[in-house]
Amino acid sequence: MDNGKVLEIRNISKHFAGVLALNDVSFDIVKGSCHCLIGENGAGKSTLIKILTGALKRSSGEVIYEGKPWDPQSTREAMRSGIGCLFQELNVVEQLRVEEYVCLGLEETTFGIIRKRSNTKVFDILAKIDKSIDPKQMIEELSVAKRQVVEIAKALAMDSDVIIMDEPTSPLSAEESRHLFDVIRDLKAQGITIIYITHRLEEVLELADYVTVLRDGKHIATKPKSEIEDRQELIRMMIGKNIFENYMPNTINENHKLIEIKGMRNRKLKNISFDLYEGEILGFYGLIGAGKTEIARAIYGLDPFEGELILNGKKITNASPQKSLKGGVALIPEERRTQGICTSLSIVTNMPMMNYKSVSKNGIVSNIRQRQLAKRYIEEIDVACRNENQTVAYLSGGNQQKVIIGKCLNVCPKVMLLDEPTRGIDVGAKQEIYNIVRKLAKTGCSTIIFSSELAEISCLCDRIGLLYEGELKGFVSNQEMLDSQRIMHIVTGGTL
């Protein structure tokens, strides 16, 4: 073992059906450090992680793990040898107790019967990282944040010395993220190496000891954090071009209210009232569970509510997605893969889904028009794909989101509801999505953005509604300087 390197990645390449996902990537990971891996979607981060954890076979190159060549045949083997991974979507088995889950696959058994003693180790590990989790609790009772802690405990129970975390904070609130960072620092102090993948550059600046940037499957740079100037430098390395994130006011027609909501109440919402003007981009900001998604769902007709919803001057009763779409309201849902698109279908079949009238006549679909439609949106919003027949599952997250946007644009919407439109999407695609929204506003289409990223809201929205536990605490205008401290104060329960 030389100079405390735990992992040495040497000339790794990976081909996928003719596409080079990783191109001759080499860098080292220092023992006991937090090594951040950043890059746009499709840059090759996930592929690299999958190779390290044995989920994928590399095409060429080698990995040296603690001085020995490393070639795991399965994630199971990787975990047993000390490389644990928190995947983006947690695969926690919900119907188990915490202790049972952590020991899953590790049970000390006699003739297949679990010995009680094996659990004591888990008690110790859990107590070390989070005392508030009771090993007897059912997993399903835990929040996402706590489930992650359980996953970390599982990795530790397997005596991992490298833990890979793939976007662990994307489902977490700010406070929960903070707690996770504490856990990470603690792990580092114990000499455990963390490989941390994220889109949130603030986290990189806060956590990283080393940063590796990947772009288009190539290794761009690996730098210790002390050599990194600022956020802009990271962004430059990631996308190779400069981006701007400044708010630009939209031309709002205050005489025309597209949506009026009066006293909207349901299980999660308490007396929400607001108006949306033509051409306006309205934002709703709040922490997880503040009621953002619930407002979007209620307006779109997915959840019942009491109170009045007036769309374009007409009162809507018994709202449903069908009615909303007819009235020109389209929703980009929170969950991309499970609510937004059919991943097993092609771009062509996904595109007209919200408005089959655009490609059919008397219920008969024109395959030519369907293809033209897909091609038009692929070009218009720049979906990176092989061709329009490509299955959506093989697109990157950002491009999947663009397909959903295309679906919505095909409705010719007057109001777009965007629920966490850029969650888990890389910086470049984010910017493109922002530009699409801005362009839409210019054509008179109003937008409501529901987001837990203040940066996103503040660069796009004219007015920002602040939510806390289902209550609309008030609006701030983006025309004046935003006081992010005050906003945080309000959305965490402080008074206006």
Added chain:
Amino acid sequence: MSEQTQNTSRRPVLKFSANGVQNLAMFGILVLIWIIGSILFPAIFNTWENIRNILVSSTSVIITASAITLVLITGNLDLSVAGVGAMSGVLFGLFTIAGLPVWLAAIAAMLCGAVSGFLNGFIISRFKQPSFIISLVFKYFTAGIALIASNGQSIASGMPGNVKNIALTISGLPLPIVYAVVISLIFLFIQNNTVFASQAYAIGANIKTARFSGINTVKVITSVFTLSGILAAFTGIIIVSRFSVADCSMLPGLETDCIIAAVLGGTDINGGRGTVLGMIIGALILFTITQIMNFLNVAIYDQNIVKGVVLILAILVNDTIRKKIKV
């Protein structure tokens, strides 16, 4: 995840869709089985009589599975078709005995099938119940009606002679084959060219997304089950007409045969994928094998084992093909 597109020098993607490749592969297997049959029984296998027999025996499955394929595409199962077919067949027989003209009796019996399919689909979609259980319940429900209506006995006497008209052979061509061709053409069109089918695919691929996209899932699912009920009823009527006998167990294993045919043809049992053309090829494979087994004097019970093996192999082959061609 490889999704970069700057690689422009890639050779052109092959023109076949995943379904096209699958259908071609299955057609190859059908030809192969046919050649085996021709080698084993050179004297009789390629005669019109044999071909006609295979076609006629596959009509029940082709007709019913035209709709079943759509049901499977929505991600549902319809296990009720054997019961619905028997119920409609028995009722058809009783209606004609009661003096209804044959055509009216047929329409009335098909309406009964439609009602059963409608209720089946409505309960499944409106109350979000698993189709496996609900359609199984409807199988027993409809089989029960058949049993009660027929008093548990075969209805053979009393039906007017012109009941046979529905399944006549006109200048050597049995009408059931004509029905199967017409119906499968109609469903080929529906599957390829209608908004209805597009919505069915969307529902099968991801019902939540379909709902979020404003697709009326209750309407689409209820419709595919209603179609399945109507065609199952029609199948029952054809059988009664062919044999001039109606009884409560006249379509044994129709639901499994339909599912086998569809899955052989590349339909995904989990929904979102499948073609009527593939199902037809699948049905022909199934009945060509059956015919060869008949010639080899394989007992009917042993044939079931072969069918089971064929289904498992088909699922594995389809899965392999699908993984190989990532479009």
